[in-house]
Amino acid sequence: MEPAQCDQHSVTNAQIADTFDQIADLLEFEGANPFRIRAYRNGSRVVRDLTESAATIIADPNRDLTQLEGIGKDLAEKVATLVRTGGLPMLTELLERVPESVLALLRIPHLGPKKAAALFHQLHIQTLDQLRAACEAGEVQRLKGFGAKSEQDILKGIPQAAQAADRLYWAQADEIAAELLAHMKTCPEIHQIQMAGSYRRGRETVHDLDVLVDATHVAAVMDHLGAFSGVREVIVRGETKMAVRLQRGFQIDLRVVPAESFGAALQHFTGSKAHNIVLRGMAKDRGLKINEYGVFRGRKRIAGRTEEEVYAALDLPWFPPELRENREEFNWAAKGKLPALIELTDIRGDLHMHTTETDGKNTLEEMVAAARQRGLKYIAITDHSKRVTMANGLDAKRLRKQWKAIDRLNQQVQGIRVLKGIELDILEDGRLDLPDDVLAEADWVVCSIHYGQNQPREKITERLLGAIEHPNTSAIAHPTGRLINRRQPYDVDLEAVMRAAAKHKKLLELNANPMRLDLDDVACAAAKAHGVYVVLGTDAHSAHDLDKMRYGILQARRGGLTKADVANTRTWPQMKKLIGR
């Protein structure tokens, strides 16, 4: 293979998408045509959501990136340039005109591209520090379009922009949402209440919470939100819309609408934006108009009370919120083939958990009891192998001892099968952490990379392929190793991993830990496209961690997975057949 071809695969879809997003930011700053900006953001989303790498598509003489909706001749060429050279002249030119540091200004609330450009061009402000100084000197309020109030707002917003606010894990947002709903439900003026936004779509991280209320006494509802514990400030409060910030910086948006608009508003505020834009276009084609108040023909409202009604007005099925990303959902709907997404109750077994034998907090017996209580029909005990010394990982002797205990336990407990498993480390040199004869005795071997995560792409990929090809392994745990907000995924050719997994009938895990959720949604869809079954595991380190399965379910649903696509919706004998054991 020629070196140039190796290079071709080193630019990931995510990197291409990030480049397009940066171009969009810079173009916006320059006041470019908004639709041109949208085209780049759209292109970013399309590339990011691909179930195979753009490089693979380019390398295939029978295919062309322009076949993708939203990628035209120009963007296709830019992708090709990025893949070929790793860079893009257009971005270089943009950055010569607008320094990258200026984009930090856009993170200040209420400071958009127009005002940021005025600050840059008229006051030559390039950094947050320079902006603070200009505000304190009273220079900003003298600019056209600015005033004393906006100068104060900018000063207030600079610290917020400086601390790169992480999005919350969905699980954290879920806790706040539960508290908020409990609080709001004590307001007697509220007839209906629903959470919307990316929280409702089950995104792995959430930036703010959107609360939608059907009520007639708007002021009472807004007062009630203002009284929610932890509200630090009211950001806006109008006739129908209110936004507050909590102590920890998290924002809550409230909208109050009448009952006849509740479904339309729920649809509108659930998004995603990309999904809604397509929807509006479809309405327009039919001479209709959609907004948060309903679907209208002329001035007549023809739908709005429920979401089902809104979608039906466009001859569309109701879409599960997790699918509303303008990925495949409209194509599926057109063919009448919306997938029946997996549900928590479909799960029969959990095949990744730890005990006090390594770094778990509960004993084998306690984990089994907790799993049984949750209605699981089988579980695999997968403590760490010996390489993970920090977790007191198991050598062959201790592992066999644990397996004897499992054999005894299986004689005693009813209604659940406990499998003899191991979370087996793939060592830095690619060898597996336990000898073959031990692995041959296991029911379930899930392989992980914990060490040597910074190795180059070829090495990491080779290690994973080795584990997949080994006859006694079952699955790869958290296949990219990413920790949301904390650690980047390791550099791995996931497509090669998926091809190998399909060939050798091995499973890829979707780890349900809310910090991992790895595979992510796009990778789940890719696994399905490659004919690989996904296995959901909680990676529980305590009994109550078994409840984390629902986070994994959300991610699987976002990936469009059905009950059939997820291996552990089957009985254990069926699953064994699936992996050819």
Next chain:
DNA sequence: GCCGTTTTCGGCCCGACTGTTTTCAGTCG
């Protein structure tokens, strides 16, 4: 910059709120 059975130009989703305006631009979702 994308797109196309009203096609190769002229469209491109829609509305709330605020501050600086004196009828609206900018920001946000």
